[in-house]
Amino acid sequence: MLRLKARAKINWSLDIVGVLPNGYHRMEMLMSSVELADTLTISLADTLALSLSNAPDLPMERNLVLKAARALQQATGCTIGATMTLLKQTPVGAGMGGGSADAAAVLVGLNELWHLRLSMAELQAIGLTIGADVPFMLAGGLARVGGIGESITALPQTRPVALVAIQPCQALSTPEGFAAYDHLAKVTHPDTDRAESALLALDWATLSQAAGNVLAQASEQKRPQIPEAIAALQACEADFAMMTGSGSAVYGAFASDDAAQAAHRLLRKRWHKCWLTQTSPVGVTFE
Secondary structure, three states: OEEEEEEEEEEEEEEEEEEOOOOOEEEEEEEEEEEEEEEEEEEEEOOEEEEEEOOOOOOHHHOHHHHHHHHHHHHHOOOOEEEEEEEOOOOOOOOOOHHHHHHHHHHHHHHHHOOOOOOHHHHHHHHHOOOOOHHHHHHOOEEEEEEOOOEEEEOOOOOOOEEEEEOOOOOOOHHHHHHHHHOOOOOOOOOHHHHHHHHHOOOHHHHHHHOOEOOHHHHHHHOOHHHHHHHHHHHOOOOEEEEOOOOOOEEEEEOOHHHHHHHHHHHOOOOOOEEEEEEEOOOEEEO
């Protein structure tokens, strides 16, 4: 039996720089793994089977764990099965990549369990067929991510940054977020190069000026609770606060663990879905 941690992520900046002929959006992003994670347990079996813990409302037929396992079987011709148990701790429909992290953990775990010996690049190629965030979730850490998610440039690790994440409203689907973006009359784009330099220096003032999330400009119109939660994080002295992914989660970065803990104690009184976490140098790991 194997047990793995599947860590979520945040976007420090998210820009759309074009649309490909197939309709996919070409991205330019700064992303980081965080310690908030799901736990996946897998063991050998004759067929593929999945049970969910702590996520009764998550549709089994759309779960990326099974999709990833089947994609790995198809790519390798492997006919071995596995029994998988997923303990959900990351929010669903939040833009924190919980489902993609689970898929990445499946690929890593089954590659080991089934003795497939696939390289990281091979796993990432399979992962991209499952979801755009899966290749980054496999790599983990801090990275600049481009294309539709396949171009990943690792960045030097900073010290761990204390975070408070909030999901202040109903989940947003990724297609819904991109569709809303496509109908925006005007878009303010971040300066990703400047944001990257500021992030590596932990220069929060410059990062706040340079970074941004173009999807938030659309999502905030549909979910006014998003800017309200960002304002609450800023009122709690977050050095930087933004929506991650296509939403609906937002997060704040804090100068110290004590500051983050104080903000978390206050904000969780208003929002039940409120997490204290920090950035992580890794994505998927074996326990």
